[in-house]
Amino acid sequence: MMDLNGVQKSALLLISMDLKETISVLKNFTDLEIKLLLDTIIAFDNDIFKYSDIIVHEFYDTLRKNKIFNFDANTRILKILAKTIGEDKSHRLLKDSLLQRSFLYNISMLELLSAKDIFVLLQQENLYIVSAVLTYIKDNLSIQILALFHKNLRDDILQALGNFSGLNYSGFFELNKIISGFLYQHDFISVEEKRINKISKILFTFESNNIIQLVRKIKTSCPFLVKKVISRYFQLQHIACMSNDDVKFIINNVDICQIYILLKHMHKEVKNKFISNMSPAEYKGFQKYFLKDRKITFAKIYLQKNLLLTKIKNFIRNGKIFRDK
Numbered sequence: 001m002m003d004l005n006g007v008q009k010s011a012l013l014l015i016s017m018d019l020k021e022t023i024s025v026l027k028n029f030t031d032l033e034i035k036l037l038l039d040t041i042i043a044f045d046n047d048i049f050k051y052s053d054i055i056v057h058e059f060y061d062t063l064r065k066n067k068i069f070n071f072d073a074n075t076r077i078l079k080i081l082a083k084t085i086g087e088d089k090s091h092r093l094l095k096d097s098l099l100q101r102s103f104l105y106n107i108s109m110l111e112l113l114s115a116k117d118i119f120v121l122l123q124q125e126n127l128y129i130v131s132a133v134l135t136y137i138k139d140n141l142s143i144q145i146l147a148l149f150h151k152n153l154r155d156d157i158l159q160a161l162g163n164f165s166g167l168n169y170s171g172f173f174e175l176n177k178i179i180s181g182f183l184y185q186h187d188f189i190s191v192e193e194k195r196i197n198k199i200s201k202i203l204f205t206f207e208s209n210n211i212i213q214l215v216r217k218i219k220t221s222c223p224f225l226v227k228k229v230i231s232r233y234f235q236l237q238h239i240a241c242m243s244n245d246d247v248k249f250i251i252n253n254v255d256i257c258q259i260y261i262l263l264k265h266m267h268k269e270v271k272n273k274f275i276s277n278m279s280p281a282e283y284k285g286f287q288k289y290f291l292k293d294r295k296i297t298f299a300k301i302y303l304q305k306n307l308l309l310t311k312i313k314n315f316i317r318n319g320k321i322f323r324d325k
Helices: 006-016 019-026 031-043 046-065 073-085 089-111 113-120 127-136 140-149 150-165 167-208 208-215 223-233 235-242 245-254 256-263 268-276 278-290 298-317
Strands: none
Touching: 006 019, 006 031, 006 046, 046 073, 089 127, 089 167, 113 127, 113 140, 113 256, 127 140, 127 150, 127 167, 140 150, 167 208, 167 223, 208 223, 208 235, 223 298, 235 268, 245 256, 245 268, 245 298, 256 268, 256 278, 256 298
16 A cells, blocks of 8 residues: 555545545534645545555544544444435345344354253253254264264154244344253353363362262352362272261162272271162172172273272263252
8 A cells, every 4th residue: 555644634534435424524623624634635645545544444443543433334234224225124224234244153152162061951941942953053973963862862853853943033043042042051151161170279288088978068050160170089988977867879770789899998887888878688699699709800990990999980970969059
């Protein structure tokens, strides 16, 4: 672009504006300033007008940087449409366009989430909403999400997809609100997860022995995040601090022989916790097992401990133990 001074840029900006706006702006100048601007405009040759767009962009960029940018594109578009097709049609057309833009933006943001995250958000919705969301997101992502549903429910969703005939304006409006809610919920959960993780790391640094009890005291509207943290830090020795109901649930939902094998090699407190929550028949079975001379390799003990620990961690994440009171 040719080197223009400030007066030339101002003059070019004025001549690029709507006539009424140019006159309105010029009224704020002195007579001397107006003459200077008019003389500059008259002196322009035809080649200089090809820089009009650059000058307009530079002007708005300056306004934005100085935080005095006040251009409302929607209002500007509405005025243009009103003069072209009338106010009633222009309002309807702009409303439809804005909804479409918002909907497409929200869909693009939703597609940035993982299939598992979207699946979690969709689980509580009805078949119509699930099928609508799956219709408008990318095919590969829809397939991944569908694969996470139980087969019976997946069959119902597939049937709903087959019957889905599209959305009218109000349908798009409602679906857009729901997707906006999904995105807000996901953002909130992400922030809350970071907060809980930070607190738990601090607690673990100074109170590793009591980490489970302390993490359970963290107040949150997302209790599943606390369970996730508990499962991460949980070790077999923490069984000693569990409620009797939770220990009984473990005994009833794992292979009892697995517990028999490990009781010989667990801390005394954990061993006593298991024994005190066994039924008479289970305790009798443990005594028989304990009296037998069994040679168990270290590798098998290590494997059984990890298997039991993995099962308990799953129980915690799924809310089967350490339930909220």
